Amino acid sequence: MDKRLENEIEHGRFLKEHGAAEVWNWTSPAGRIRWQRRVEMLTAHICPEMNVLELGCGTGLFTAGIAASGAAVTAIDISPDLLEEAAEKVKAGNVSFMQENAYDMSFPDASFDTVIGSSVLHHLDLDLALKEIFRVLKDGGVACFTEPNMLNPQIALQKNIPWLKRRLGDSPDETAFFAWRLKKELSGHGFKDIAVTPFDFLHPAIPARLIPLFKPLCDCAEKIPLLRAIAGSLYIKCKKP
Numbered sequence: 001m002d003k004r005l006e007n008e009i010e011h012g013r014f015l016k017e018h019g020a021a022e023v024w025n026w027t028s029p030a031g032r033i034r035w036q037r038r039v040e041m042l043t044a045h046i047c048p049e050m051n052v053l054e055l056g057c058g059t060g061l062f063t064a065g066i067a068a069s070g071a072a073v074t075a076i077d078i079s080p081d082l083l084e085e086a087a088e089k090v091k092a093g094n095v096s097f098m099q100e101n102a103y104d105m106s107f108p109d110a111s112f113d114t115v116i117g118s119s120v121l122h123h124l125d126l127d128l129a130l131k132e133i134f135r136v137l138k139d140g141g142v143a144c145f146t147e148p149n150m151l152n153p154q155i156a157l158q159k160n161i162p163w164l165k166r167r168l169g170d171s172p173d174e175t176a177f178f179a180w181r182l183k184k185e186l187s188g189h190g191f192k193d194i195a196v197t198p199f200d201f202l203h204p205a206i207p208a209r210l211i212p213l214f215k216p217l218c219d220c221a222e223k224i225p226l227l228r229a230i231a232g233s234l235y236i237k238c239k240k241p
Helices: 003-018 029-043 063-067 080-089 126-136 153-160 162-167 179-188 208-221
Strands: 051-055 072-077 095-099 112-118 137-148 192-199 233-239
Touching (some): 029 208, 051 063, 112 126, 153 162, 179 233
Parallel strands (some): 051 112
């Protein structure tokens, strides 16, 4: 197996032991707001009659929100430990959990209307993952992801300083993306109608009592072009012709 995937399986054990939601900062008041926003972004185009592939479902934190769309959801991950926890948390009848290699999925060509995921591509060999995403998407199918932005100062430090990566709970190989480079990669793999939009200045460590003060400022910052470029995350949306 690819060494990077082996590292992710091992990282899954670490996350299960230490609490994935806490490591990923989704449990704080600001973290929950950020989670809800991502669910809305990733599912805005989904209809109940769709077949949806969630790539890198982890502990199912986003799976439950995706399942609320009423679509048939296949949620995959390489980590058996995280999948076990996800299956315990999410009991929706329209969700199936499967252990899959994102570089070599078992699904036939053109199986899914859409492929979505939160913070998954930056764990993977992007070239191999995009080839498979393109293959399993139906013609006209949409791919949507939210990923960390390498232009954000905190993200750049966290992803490039090994001791800081370990301290903050990152896996050894995970990285972040530059919007322009991601657009080029997506185009090179045949995707069209590509949009990569920076968003998210709301830090998960902001105390609940300060959210009413900071959130309007964060929302405003996203509307200022040069400032928006260094937001914490990227929203990626593209289509298979």
